[in-house]
Amino acid sequence: MSAKLYFRYGSMGSGKSIELLRTNFNYKEKNQNTFLLTSILDDRYGIGKITTRIGLDSDAEIIDKNTNLFKLIKKKHFDEKYINCVLIDESQFLTKKHIWQLTDVVDNLGIPVICYGLKIDYRGELFEGSKYLLMLADAIDEIRTVCTCGKKATMIVRYLDNKPVFDGEQIIIGGNETYTSYCRKCWKKLKDETKKDLEWGLFYLLKRLNAFSVIKTYSESLNSVKFFELVYDIADDK
Numbered sequence: 001m002s003a004k005l006y007f008r009y010g011s012m013g014s015g016k017s018i019e020l021l022r023t024n025f026n027y028k029e030k031n032q033n034t035f036l037l038t039s040i041l042d043d044r045y046g047i048g049k050i051t052t053r054i055g056l057d058s059d060a061e062i063i064d065k066n067t068n069l070f071k072l073i074k075k076k077h078f079d080e081k082y083i084n085c086v087l088i089d090e091s092q093f094l095t096k097k098h099i100w101q102l103t104d105v106v107d108n109l110g111i112p113v114i115c116y117g118l119k120i121d122y123r124g125e126l127f128e129g130s131k132y133l134l135m136l137a138d139a140i141d142e143i144r145t146v147c148t149c150g151k152k153a154t155m156i157v158r159y160l161d162n163k164p165v166f167d168g169e170q171i172i173i174g175g176n177e178t179y180t181s182y183c184r185k186c187w188k189k190l191k192d193e194t195k196k197d198l199e200w201g202l203f204y205l206l207k208r209l210n211a212f213s214v215i216k217t218y219s220e221s222l223n224s225v226k227f228f229e230l231v232y233d234i235a236d237d238k
C-alpha cells in the first residue's frame with residue numbers, strides 16, 4: 001500500500017489531539033515508530049507538547065515558519081530511526097510551503113503523514129494550512145462534534161471576555177479568549193445578534209452625542225427597519 005497524505009479536520013473541541021494520540025498509541029503498540037510534530041504558534045500548554053482536554057499529552061517537535069519539513073523528516077528517518085508514520089497537530093497553522101514539503105515526504109520517502117487541524121477560523125475563513133491540505137491531501141476525514149442544538153458543529157465562535165467576536169486577526173491564541181463550536185445556523189444567528197448589539201451600542205452613543213445627522217446617514221445604510229424608524233422618531237422629536 002502506498003503512503004498517503006491525510007487531513008483529519010474538526011472544529012474546536014472535536015478531540016483532534018485525542019485522535020492523534022490514539023493513532024500514535026496504535027502505532028507504538030505494533031512496535032512502529034512515529035514522529036510527532038506541532039506548530040509553534042500554539043504555545044498554550046508549553047512549547048513542543050501535544051496536549052488534550054482530557055489530560056493526555058505527549059512531547060512533539062516544533063514546526064515554525066522556517067522549518068523545512070521534508071529535510072527534518074528525512075534526516076530523522078535516515079539518521080535516527082525508521083519512521084512508520086508522521087503525525088502533525090495544529091496543521092491549520094502550516095504554510096503552503098510546509099504542505100508541499102509534506103507531499104514530498106509521502107511521494108519521495110514513502111512515509112504516511114497524518115495532519116490534524118481546524119478547517120476554518122472563527123470568521124468562517126480557511127486557514128492557509130487547511131486550504132492546501134484540502135487541495136493536496138490524498139484522504140480527508142472529518143472528526144465530528146456537536147453544537148449546543150444537537151446538530152453537527154462546523155463553525156467556531158471566538159469569545160473575548162465572554163462576548164462573541166467575529167472580526168479581527170485570524171490567529172490569536174491564549175489570553176482571556178475562548179472558542180466554542182457551533183453549527184452553521186447557530187453561528188449565523190449569534191453573528192447577527194452580535195452585529196445588532198453593536199449597532200444599538202453605536203446608536204446610543206451617537207444619541208448621547210446628539211449626532212443625529214450621523215445617525216441618519218448611518219441608519220440609511222442599514223437594513224433594520226425598526227432601527228431606521230426609531231432614529232427618525234428621535235430626530236423628529238428633537
Ligand SMILES: [Zn+2]
Pocket residue numbers: 147148149150151182183184185186187
Ligand atoms: Zn446549532
